[in-house]
Structures are given as structure tokens and as C-alpha cells.
Amino acid sequence: ELAPLLELLNTGCQNDGNLLQLAEHKTLLPAVVAALSGATGAAAAAAARLLYTLSTVEEGRKAVSRAVGKEDALRSVLALLAKSDVQLQALTLLLLSNCMVDEGCKAAMAKVLSASAAAKDSSQDKPAQPVSPLVCLQQLVQSSSPVVSERALTMLGNMCGHTGLRASLQAAPALLSAVVEAL
Numbered sequence: 001e002l003a004p005l006l007e008l009l010n011t012g013c014q015n016d017g018n019l020l021q022l023a024e025h026k027t028l029l030p031a032v033v034a035a036l037s038g039a040t041g042a043a044a045a046a047a048a049r050l051l052y053t054l055s056t057v058e059e060g061r062k063a064v065s066r067a068v069g070k071e072d073a074l075r076s077v078l079a080l081l082a083k084s085d086v087q088l089q090a091l092t093l094l095l096l097s098n099c100m101v102d103e104g105c106k107a108a109m110a111k112v113l114s115a116s117a118a119a120k121d122s123s124q125d126k127p128a129q130p131v132s133p134l135v136c137l138q139q140l141v142q143s144s145s146p147v148v149s150e151r152a153l154t155m156l157g158n159m160c161g162h163t164g165l166r167a168s169l170q171a172a173p174a175l176l177s178a179v180v181e182a183l
Contacts, residue, residue, distance in 0.1 A: 002035055006046035013053045023060035029067040037076035045088050048080060052091055055098040062102060068095070069105035074112050078133045086145050093140065093151035100158035110164030117171070134168065138175040141182050149182055 009028075013019040022028055035047035051068065054060040068077055080092040099105040116132045131139075140152035156179060159165040169175065 003042040003046040052095040065102035065105040069108040097155040106162035113168040
């Protein structure tokens with residue numbers, strides 16, 4: 001089982017020296033990011049927790065942002081937001097908020113949102129499309145959990161520093177209405 005190993009690594013990161021060594025590890029971060037999509041719920045949550053812990057210091061955040069800032073990896077992280085687990089949503093929003101400080105991750109998010117909008121436009125007649133990231137963010141802003149709502153607003157605020165992301169957010173009137181209502 002992968003979850004206990006990831007939890008052990010996360011516990012080891014409570015020591016700054018270990019945290020910085022793990023953040024610099026060239027093969028660990030891609031493996032942890034891969035666990036977000038290819039593992040059980042517990043392993044995905046443990047992977048998100050480890051990535052968040054690594055992202056709490058500048059050197060770690062930069063490394064995590066590079067790993068998460070690949071479009072496929074970012075899609076895996078965003079998919080965690082659609083889960084019904086409030087704790088996982090809150091943790092994932094913390095991770096993404098930290099990553100949205102870095103331009104590379106913001107640029108990847110802009111590409112993902114643009115591709116999602118294009119896919120939505122081309123498949124309006126097709127049934128059962130996954131929820132778009134912007135609709136998911138709207139739902140999180142409107143969450144009955146004040147923690148999830150606040151973290152979603154924080155992440156959106158960090159996203160606003162990028163021109164492409166601002167354009168994507170402006171093209172989502174329901175999300176903007178939810179943000180205004182939450183404030």
C-alpha cells in the first residue's frame with residue numbers, strides 16, 4: 001500500500017532538512033504526482049498532503065509547482081477537487097494556492113482551462129462530460145464548508161496574477177457571481 005509510505009515521508013518532512021532534501025529529489029516528485037491519479041483514495045490524499053507539505057517552503061514550492069505545473073499532472077490535481085471528500089478538497093486547494101504563486105503553474109492552469117472551455121464548446125451535444133474546472137471551482141466557492149470556500153477564494157486570488165487566467169475567470173460569469181456573493 002502506497003498511502004502509509006507517503007504518510008511516512010510527510011511525517012519526515014516535519015524536519016526542515018528532510019523537507020528540503022525531498023523537494024530536491026529528482027524522481028520522488030514525479031512519482032508522488034503520479035500517485036494523485038493512479039492510486040486509491042487514501043494514497044491520492046497522502047500524495048496531496050505530501051505535496052502540500054513540500055510546497056510550504058519556497059524551495060519546495062518551486063519544485064512542487066514545476067511537477068504539478070505539467071498539464072497532465074495539473075488535471076490530476078484538479079480532479080481531486082471534484083471528489084466529495086471535504087478534507088481532500090481543502091488540502092488540494094491549499095496545494096494549488098501555493099502552486100498558483102509560480103508563473104509556470106499559472107501558465108499550465110491557463111492552458112488547462114482553455115482546453116476545458118474548448119472541449120465544452122465542441123461537445124455541447126454529447127452527454128456525460130466531466131465537470132469543468134471552473135464549474136468545480138464555483139461549487140467549491142459555494143461550499144457549505146467555510147474552510148473549502150475560503151481556500152477556493154484564496155486560490156482564485158492567486159490565479160488573478162496571470163493575464164490568461166484572469167481572462168478565463170472573466171469568461172465564467174457564474175463563478176464570478178459566486179465569488180461576489182461569498183465576499
